[in-house]
Amino acid sequence: MWKTSKLFFWALAALLVLWQIPSCYNFFAVKPADAPFTLYSPVIGDFAMLRFDEEKRMRYTDASGREYTKEQFDSILPAFYCRQLVADGRFPDSICGRAVTLRQIQKANFNLRLSPSNLNAPQVGLQQLLESMSGRVDLTLPDDVFRITDTGIEFVRMETNQIDEEKSARFTEAMKRKGFHFPACRISGNPTARKEYDEGYVMLDAARRLFHVKQTVGRPYVRAIELPEGLVPEYLFITEFPSRRWLCFLTDTGGGFWVVERDSYAVVRTELPSFDPREESMLIFGNLFDWTVKVDRGGEKCFYALSAEDYTLLDSLTIPTPDRSWRGLRFTSPKDKFVKPRF
Amino acid sequence: MIKAIFYKEWIKTGGYGLLALLLSTGFAGYAMLRMARVCSLKGADHLWIVMLQRDAIFVDLLQFVPLFIGLGLAVVQFAPEMYRKSFKLTLHLPLRADRAVAAMLAYGVATLAAVFLPALAAMGGYLQSILAPELWQHILWSTLPWYLAGIAAYLLTAWIALEPTWGRRLIDGAMALLLLRLYFLAPAPEAYNGFLPLLTAVTLCYGLLAMLSLTRFRDGRQD
Numbered sequence: 001m002w003k004t005s006k007l008f009f010w011a012l013a014a015l016l017v018l019w020q021i022p023s024c025y026n027f028f029a030v031k032p033a034d035a036p037f038t039l040y041s042p043v044i045g046d047f048a049m050l051r052f053d054e055e056k057r058m059r060y061t062d063a064s065g066r067e068y069t070k071e072q073f074d075s076i077l078p079a080f081y082c083r084q085l086v087a088d089g090r091f092p093d094s095i096c097g098r099a100v101t102l103r104q105i106q107k108a109n110f111n112l113r114l115s116p117s118n119l120n121a122p123q124v125g126l127q128q129l130l131e132s133m134s135g136r137v138d139l140t141l142p143d144d145v146f147r148i149t150d151t152g153i154e155f156v157r158m159e160t161n162q163i164d165e166e167k168s169a170r171f172t173e174a175m176k177r178k179g180f181h182f183p184a185c186r187i188s189g190n191p192t193a194r195k196e197y198d199e200g201y202v203m204l205d206a207a208r209r210l211f212h213v214k215q216t217v218g219r220p221y222v223r224a225i226e227l228p229e230g231l232v233p234e235y236l237f238i239t240e241f242p243s244r245r246w247l248c249f250l251t252d253t254g255g256g257f258w259v260v261e262r263d264s265y266a267v268v269r270t271e272l273p274s275f276d277p278r279e280e281s282m283l284i285f286g287n288l289f290d291w292t293v294k295v296d297r298g299g300e301k302c303f304y305a306l307s308a309e310d311y312t313l314l315d316s317l318t319i320p321t322p323d324r325s326w327r328g329l330r331f332t333s334p335k336d337k338f339v340k341p342r343f
Numbered sequence: 344m345i346k347a348i349f350y351k352e353w354i355k356t357g358g359y360g361l362l363a364l365l366l367s368t369g370f371a372g373y374a375m376l377r378m379a380r381v382c383s384l385k386g387a388d389h390l391w392i393v394m395l396q397r398d399a400i401f402v403d404l405l406q407f408v409p410l411f412i413g414l415g416l417a418v419v420q421f422a423p424e425m426y427r428k429s430f431k432l433t434l435h436l437p438l439r440a441d442r443a444v445a446a447m448l449a450y451g452v453a454t455l456a457a458v459f460l461p462a463l464a465a466m467g468g469y470l471q472s473i474l475a476p477e478l479w480q481h482i483l484w485s486t487l488p489w490y491l492a493g494i495a496a497y498l499l500t501a502w503i504a505l506e507p508t509w510g511r512r513l514i515d516g517a518m519a520l521l522l523l524r525l526y527f528l529a530p531a532p533e534a535y536n537g538f539l540p541l542l543t544a545v546t547l548c549y550g551l552l553a554m555l556s557l558t559r560f561r562d563g564r565q566d
Contacts, residue, residue: 001441001551001554002441002554002555002558004551005551005552005554005555005558006555008548008551008552009551009552009555012518012522012552013518016518016521016522019521020521121531122481122531122532122533122534122536124394124395124477124478124481125477126391126395126475126477126478127395128392128395141392143388145391145395145475147475147477156475158386158387158388158391158392159386159387159388161387161472161473161474161475191395191396192396331525331528331538332528332530337530337531337534338534338535338536338537338538339488339528339529339530339534339535339538340537340538341538341541
């Protein structure tokens with residue numbers, strides 16, 4: 001017993017050293033390296049960067065090192081700084097030969113942050129399905145939630161904690177009629193009333209086929225989305241951007257990044273190089289002309305400029321951000337919301 | 344003999360055990376009352392929505408209650424004996440010293456289980472009536488590391504209390520603090536689910552540490 005106790009004591013001591021020493025060193029001595037704020041400029045056809053120099057002064061440059069004034073910087077990123085340009089009376093009639101209005105620019109602007117910690121997290125398994133066509137300007141939250149079971153979709157009334165058998169049967173029937181195989185293996189929605197419109201959910205069924213499910217005037221709207229040959233979707237991200245151009249983004253099992261157009265349900269592959277949403281975070285700033293996509297790959301930040309028209313790759317830039325932290329025993333990670341030992 | 348040790352421990356800690364039971368169920372009951380008040384004011388659906396959209400679990404005030412209950416039990420059980428130096432008498436019983444200490448610790452862990460389980464059962468019982476299984480299980484799973492921390496606090500405090508020298512007590516105390524931090528790292532509810540089996544096994548093994556203190560005590564180490 002004594003030997004076992006001694007062994008256990010030293011094992012615990014070693015565990016604490018492996019956990020606490022690197023953790024203290026990283027906290028006090030390591031400054032996290034980050035890339036400058038970078039956006040693709042359609043005006044100069046290059047990445048524009050905003051960074052701080054050694055004297056903590058803001059510097060505005062492009063990827064080739066050319067310096068800009070603050071006002072010039074606003075002008076080369078007209079979509080991002082559109083309100084500033086309007087306030088200064090400098091908003092252009094056209095950008096890159098295309099006539100634009102402030103409303104057009106603002107409607108097309110979007111940003112999307114995809115973080116692995118949102119995927120690698122405990123899930124409750126209950127969702128809210130809003131009414132997409134209530135006839136009112138503002139959306140309202142429903143008085144029920146739903147869960148996807150092995151045999152169907154089940155709506156539970158929150159006030160009474162009772163299953164709404166009639167509604168559950170109606171939606172299950174509609175989904176099965178469209179060929180949905182229960183249970184769903186992925187589901188993505190944005191159940192909040194603080195948005196302009198509601199597109200319900202996109203779901204992958206048990207056979208990894210893509211479906212769009214929403215509630216319109218209390219009735220189920222279910223649409224099976226045809227996928228290109230060979231595409232096996234992995235993760236779904238509903239968009240609901242003001243432009244209403246896309247239904248969702250998705251990644252495939254090979255790391256490809258695809259968009260699903262809202263009106264035509266066309267599924268189009270972007271020229272974005274491989275992206276793994278379980279390991280890498282992504283930040284997209286999109287506008288009428290292009291998307292700037294930042295992918296955090298751990299030791300480097302990769303920036304990609306995609307054409308907003310056909311999603312072709314316009315330019316790319318990699319900024320190394322070496323991780324100088326000590327590797328030890330950790331129990332939490334920025335990549336997930338679980339507590340578990342990991343080296 | 345083991346029965347006699349259990350009886351001795353009951354005489355020492357029975358009063359504290361009842362108080363701990365009151366505290367544990369009282370805090371759990373208060374948390375449930377607050378939820379019932381939200382239900383009566385804003386409706387049960389408000390509770391559901393806040394849980395789903397903000398990842399709230401409404402029982403955060405219970406977080407450190409088991410920890411302090413466990414710590415208190417160890418102090419009540421071991422500190423007076425160590426202070427009055429009557430712990431030596433236990434070592435002269437016709438029973439191996441390590442078995443005697445193991446029986447004392449087992450009594451403590453069983454007492455804590457008896458204190459914590461009614462609180463969990465009361466919460467489960469009430470929550471089932473107003474929440475879907477996914478939600479009430481979400482709440483109970485999220486509280487389990489806190490209750491485990493209560494058992495860890497008990498076993499680690501027993502380790503420190505049985506230690507005969509103050510210098511070593513400080514080192515053990517620092518280690519115990521770091522080990523207890525492990526139960527409160529949760530960035531989200533249910534974050535410990537996958538780690539709970541291993542954490543439970545390690546927590547129960549903290550009982551082995553008391554044997555180190557016992558050996559040092561028997562070896563006559565003192566300040």
